[in-house]
Amino acid sequence: MSHEFLYALLGVGLFTLGLYALIVHAHLLRKILAINVMGSGVFLVLVALGGRTPGAPPDPVPHAMVITGIVVAISATALALALMLWVHAKTGRARLPEERLE
Amino acid sequence: MGASLANTPWGVLVILLPLAGALVCFLWPRRSVPLGLVTALGVVACVAGLGWQVAEQGVQRYAVGGWGAPLGIDLYADGLSLLMLMMTALVGLGISVYSSGYFDRKTATVFWSLWLFLWAALNALFLSADIFNLYVTLELMGLAAVALVALAGGADALIAAMRYLLVSLLGSLFYLLGVALLYHSVGSVDIAILAQQVEPLPAVWAAVGLMSAGLLLKTALFPLHFWLPPAHASAPAPVSALLSALVVKASFYILLRLWLEIFSPGDAAVGQLLGLLGASAVLWGGIQALRQTRLKLLIAYSTVAQLGYLFLAFPLGTSVAWKGALYLLFSHALAKAAMFMSAGNILRCCGHDRIADLDRVARRLPLTLTAFTLAGISSMGLPPSGGFTGKWMLLDAALYSGQWWWALTLILGGLLAAAYVFKVVGYAFTPAEVTHEVSRVPARMEWTALVLALAAVLLGLFTPWPLALLDIGLPFGGGYAG
Numbered sequence: 001m002s003h004e005f006l007y008a009l010l011g012v013g014l015f016t017l018g019l020y021a022l023i024v025h026a027h028l029l030r031k032i033l034a035i036n037v038m039g040s041g042v043f044l045v046l047v048a049l050g051g052r053t054p055g056a057p058p059d060p061v062p063h064a065m066v067i068t069g070i071v072v073a074i075s076a077t078a079l080a081l082a083l084m085l086w087v088h089a090k091t092g093r094a095r096l097p098e099e100r101l102e
Numbered sequence: 103m104g105a106s107l108a109n110t111p112w113g114v115l116v117i118l119l120p121l122a123g124a125l126v127c128f129l130w131p132r133r134s135v136p137l138g139l140v141t142a143l144g145v146v147a148c149v150a151g152l153g154w155q156v157a158e159q160g161v162q163r164y165a166v167g168g169w170g171a172p173l174g175i176d177l178y179a180d181g182l183s184l185l186m187l188m189m190t191a192l193v194g195l196g197i198s199v200y201s202s203g204y205f206d207r208k209t210a211t212v213f214w215s216l217w218l219f220l221w222a223a224l225n226a227l228f229l230s231a232d233i234f235n236l237y238v239t240l241e242l243m244g245l246a247a248v249a250l251v252a253l254a255g256g257a258d259a260l261i262a263a264m265r266y267l268l269v270s271l272l273g274s275l276f277y278l279l280g281v282a283l284l285y286h287s288v289g290s291v292d293i294a295i296l297a298q299q300v301e302p303l304p305a306v307w308a309a310v311g312l313m314s315a316g317l318l319l320k321t322a323l324f325p326l327h328f329w330l331p332p333a334h335a336s337a338p339a340p341v342s343a344l345l346s347a348l349v350v351k352a353s354f355y356i357l358l359r360l361w362l363e364i365f366s367p368g369d370a371a372v373g374q375l376l377g378l379l380g381a382s383a384v385l386w387g388g389i390q391a392l393r394q395t396r397l398k399l400l401i402a403y404s405t406v407a408q409l410g411y412l413f414l415a416f417p418l419g420t421s422v423a424w425k426g427a428l429y430l431l432f433s434h435a436l437a438k439a440a441m442f443m444s445a446g447n448i449l450r451c452c453g454h455d456r457i458a459d460l461d462r463v464a465r466r467l468p469l470t471l472t473a474f475t476l477a478g479i480s481s482m483g484l485p486p487s488g489g490f491t492g493k494w495m496l497l498d499a500a501l502y503s504g505q506w507w508w509a510l511t512l513i514l515g516g517l518l519a520a521a522y523v524f525k526v527v528g529y530a531f532t533p534a535e536v537t538h539e540v541s542r543v544p545a546r547m548e549w550t551a552l553v554l555a556l557a558a559v560l561l562g563l564f565t566p567w568p569l570a571l572l573d574i575g576l577p578f579g580g581g582y583a584g
Contacts, residue, residue, distance in 0.1 A: 015279060022272065028264065035271050042279045049286040061173075062285065065234055069278065072241045076271055079245055083252060083264050090257040096265055 007048035014041030026095045028084040032077060039073045112152035113164050113177050116187065117226045119144050124218035131211035135202050138214035142198035145221065149191040156184050161575035163231070176292065178231035181574035182428070186228040186355055189432050193347045193439045194221055196554045200443050201340040203544035204450075209253060209338075216253070220246035220344070227352050232291040233281050233313075236356050237274065240320070244270035247349050251337040262332040269319060269329045273353070276316030283309035297363045310365050317360075320353035322409060323376075324383030331390075331402040339446020342398065346405045347439040351431055354412055361416070362424070373417040380413025381511040388518025392525065397445045397455035400522055401438070404481060407515060408434045411496065414508050418499045425572055426495025432568065433488025433561050437477040440555035444474040447543045447551060457526055461534035469548040471530050476555035478523030480562075483516045488561030 018038030022031055043066045050062035088094040123141030127134040156162055162179040170176065179187075197217070205213050223242035230236045248270065252263040281291065287305045288296055300306055322330040330350070334342050387407025394400040408430070415427035447470040448463055449455045464471050480487035483494075493512050500508040561568075 012279075015275070019272075022268070031268055035268065035275070038272075038275050042275055042282060045279060046282045046285075049282060059289075061291075062282070065281075065285075065291075068234075068238060072238065076241065076245060076267070079248065080264075080267055080271075083248070083260065083267060086252070087257075087260045087264055090260055096261055 002054065004048050004051045008045050011041045011044030011046075011048060014038070014044060017041075028080075028087065028094045028096070032080045032084065035080070036073065036077060039069065043069055107151065108155065108158070110151060110155075111164055112148050112155055113162055113179050113229055114166065115148045116145065116152055117177075117222055117229065119148055120218045120222035120225065124215045124222060127211075127218060128215040134211050134214040138218060139198055139202060141218055142195050142221075145225070146191045146195050149187050149225075152179060153184055153188060156181070156574055157571070175235055176231035177229040178293075179229055181572045182355075182358075183228045184574070185428060185432065185568060185571055186351070187225060189351075189435050190221065190224050190228070190348055192557065193344070193435050193554065196439060196443075196550050197340050197344050200343070200446075200547055200550040203547045204338065204340055204446065213250070213253060213338075213340075216246050216250050217340075217344070220250065220349075224348055224352055228355065231293055233284065233293060233296070233360075234291045236359075237278050237281055240277065240353065240356070241274050243349060243352055244274065244320075247345060250341040251333050251345070253341060254336055254338050256336070258332070259336040262329075262336045265329050266333040273316040273320040276312045276319070277356075278316075280309040280311075280313030280316065283312070293359065293363055300364055306365075310360075313360060314357065317353045317357045318379075321350055321357065322406060323379050323413060324386050324406065324410060325379075327383065327387070327406045327409075330406060331399055334402040334405060334442075335396065335398040339442055339449065342402070342446075343439040343442035346402065346442060347435040350405065350409060351435060354409070354431070358424075370417075373419055376413045377417030377508060380410040380416070381508065383407060383410025383413070384511050384515035385410075385518070388515055388522070391522045392518060395457055397448060397457050397460075397526060398442070400457065400526065401441045401445055404441070404519065404522065405434075405438060407518070408438070408481065411493070411512070411515065414496055414500070414511065417505060417508065418496070418503055420499050420503065422495050422502070423499035425569055426492045426499060428492075428572060429488060429495060429561075429565075429568065430492030433480050433492060433558050436554050436558035436561065437480040437487075437489065440473050440477040440551045440558060441481075443547065443551035443554065444470045444477070447547050450543050450547070451540050453539065453541070457529050459534045460526070460529040462532070463530040466540060467543060467548065469552050470543070471527070473548070473551035473555040474530075475523070475527055476552075476559050478519070478527070480555075480558040482519040482523060483512070486562040487559045489558070491562045491565050 015038050018034045018041060021034035025031060046062040046066050051058040084094055120141060127137050156179055164177040166175045166177060201213060220243060223239050223246060227236060227239035227243060230239055248263050248267040251266055252260055283305045285291055287303050288299050290296060319326045334345050337345060384407050387403050387410060391400045391403035391407060394403060411430050412427045415423040445455060447467055451467055452461065480489035483489040497509050497512055500506060
């Protein structure tokens with residue numbers, strides 16, 4: 001098994017771990033962190049699969065995508081944190097209320 | 103003059119203009135309303151220019167910065183992109199006029215830059231020629247949309263915005279993981295190149311699953327619709343209108359592009375599954391809408407139902423079905439924007455949107471109620487509305503392919519829509535037990551709702567032109583025609 005593939009699997013593992021944490025944890029900060037872990041997983045997959053041909057220099061396009069992705073992730077995290085603080089200021093809790101079952 | 107107009111890169115201007123407008127509104131908040139309105143008119147003019155260009159010269163492709171695909175970013179405009187751009191321009195202009203009367207001075211400064219950012223993101227999304235650029239525009243759109251929901255400021259709106267943000271990011275990450283796998287298997291993100299070179303490998307199927315799941319979550323297809331009603335109902339009225347009319351359509355558009363051009367859906371089971379989810383959405387959304395006691399929630403559930411219709415085209419898969427679904431999408435955008443605007447007017451006038459306590463709205467806001475009813479006619483799918491044309495085409499496609507059960511869904515969905523629209527109209531005519539103070543609604547807010555609702559109804563009378571538009575450079579006639 002090539003180690004690029006191993007890294008890609010690790011990325012998928014991080015994605016799954018993040019997804020699990022996003023669903024299980026109620027606190028918004030944990031949810032935001034979980035989303036970030038998922039994002040890092042995706043970026044790891046992108047970078048790892050950039051080394052597709054053994055011996056050749058890695059493909060630069062996925063790296064450019066990851067940089068763009070990081071910019072997006074930072075903005076999203078900033079917005080999420082600001083919203084979390086605002087929710088906390090209004091409701092006194094940094095978590096979403098239980099959903100009404102319909 | 104004619105030559106220079108024909109050579110103007112309208113497609114690039116359609117993105118740059120709202121982007122520049124958003125920045126100017128942000129930097130000069132005191133003048134944001136006139137600046138925003140001028141930008142909106144400019145964008146409409148650019149979309150018209152692009153439309154003329156596409157109609158005259160056919161499909162347009164721009165290599166931004168002179169770097170073509172596969173390395174650079176290409177913009178691509180065909181009939182489908184153009185239809186979506188025109189829908190956005192039409193509804194966007196309406197929302198701009200409506201908002202200039204709706205927001206107070208302080209909120210308006212924030213609203214305009216966010217709304218123009220959202221508009222730029224939508225236009226960029228509809229013109230993107232590669233799947234990674236689609237991801238970026240999807241995120242830009244999502245972030246602007248979340249911020250707009252939070253604009254209402256109350257605890258409900260903030261919680262809805264937070265949930266919306268988490269859902270939106272989750273959907274985007276699924277999509278991005280799919281992009282990574284697809285890039286790995288094909289070595290390109292350009293839709294045209296992918297369409298030629300994609301092979302049924304396991305990695306491609308995984309990518310299909312991930313991207314579709316992410317986009318279905320963002321399109322709020324039943325049973326992934328849980329986030330939509332609170333987010334759309336608790337936002338300020340013009341924001342609800344643009345979320346329901348435009349934002350959910352963007353992820354559907356990506357889904358359509360992917361399925362039509364890249365993954366030719368030879369697999370009937372997937373189509374049937376999407377159709378089944380769509381049919382469940384139509385019925386569940388309709389029943390839930392009927393059960394709501396608040397007007398805005400009723401309209402939001404009606405969006406869930408109407409989105410379901412769009413997925414009925416997947417199991418049918420013929421050119422007629424696709425065009426019918428797109429026609430429904432267009433008329434729903436107009437009608438739903440008009441409905442949310444009417445709800446905003448009622449909320450402004452009465453101070454609440456409890457359906458049972460609506461007190462003689464028919465006499466107080468006759469224009470608004472007319473707008474709501476006309477929009478309702480399009481949602482029910484009665485002739486001559488655009489909703490009727492769309493449903494008729496889907497019905498035709500369903501019967502032609504012998505899958506009559508989808509036709510049954512269309513009819514039941516129409517009946518449910520009639521029930522919830524008349525429920526509101528009925529209460530609007532009668533005096534309520536609880537009387538309350540009424541406040542004045544600016545005339546432009548009433549007229550905008552009416553004009554959009556009229557457009558939704560009249561859309562049914564101008565069927566040939568948009569349908570001819572869809573044939574420009576488009577995949578419906580290709581391998582997937584039935």
